[in-house]
Amino acid sequence: MAAGGVAGLLQFLRLVGQLKRVPRTGWVYRNVEKPESVSDHMYRMAVMALMTKDKSLNKDRCIRLALVHDMAECIVGDIAPADNISKEEKHRREEAAVQQLTQLLSEDLRKEICELWEEYENQSTAEAKFVKQLDQCEMILQAFEYEELEKAPGRLQDFYDSTAGKFVHPEILQLVSVINTERNQKIAATCPPHS
Ligand SMILES: Nc1nc2c(ncn2[C@H]2C[C@H](O)[C@@H](COP(=O)(O)O)O2)c(=O)[nH]1
Ligand SMILES: [Mn+2]
Secondary structure (H helix, E strand, O other), rough: OOOHHHHHHHHHHHHHHHHHHEEOOOHHHOOOOOOOEHHHHHHHHHHHHHOOOOOOOOOOHHHHHHHHHOHHHHHHHOOOOOHOOOOOHHHHHHHHHHHHHOOOOOHHHHHHHHHHHHHHHOOOOOHHHHHHHHHHHHHOOOHHHHHHHHHOOOOOHHHHHOOOOOOOOHHHHHHHHHHHHHHHHHHHHHHHOOE
8 A cells, every 4th residue: 555655645636536426325315316426515615614704713624624524435435314324333434434545645644634534523623513514504505406406496305404403603594594595485486375
């Protein structure tokens, strides 16, 4: 195994590149056409983190957390709640995948990636908690976009039901509120109230 050198880095980058071809399971299970990949999801989360005006957060750290949080899925795949895999087993698989990935890197990079993944997994900082909310906000925004693309307002309601009450950061609450307003207008337009 090429560890720490350029060959190892290339192997790492090729494994991470597989995320471009890992479809997000939640959409696959709901028969969404052309579901996004895990890297699509993490990219927009990183952009969302870039947008924060919250000076109490380390923005750079948030962007890095967004880019690393689902990285293990290039090896273990995208495990969804519907898969009924226990949190412990999902953690075990993903932790082993992060070890496998990062052993290809130099010691300093291995440490950086492992610490970022553990910080998000353990929700141990304000930045990790913020990025977890971005994870769920990005998902419901994507659900709304799929409803628009399919001209099926409200079809993906379960993504909204399962994340209800999980948003606490003011900026994210504002974004979720606008998403809900626009989504509810589309739903109302297709089934007007009984006259
Ligand atoms: N149907 C639902 N699917 C969900 C929900 N929360 C997450 N998911 C999907 C989305 C991803 O495909 C996968 C894991 O997401 P992560 O970003 O946490 O890796 O599970 C939900 O509430 N309903
Ligand atoms: Mn995610």
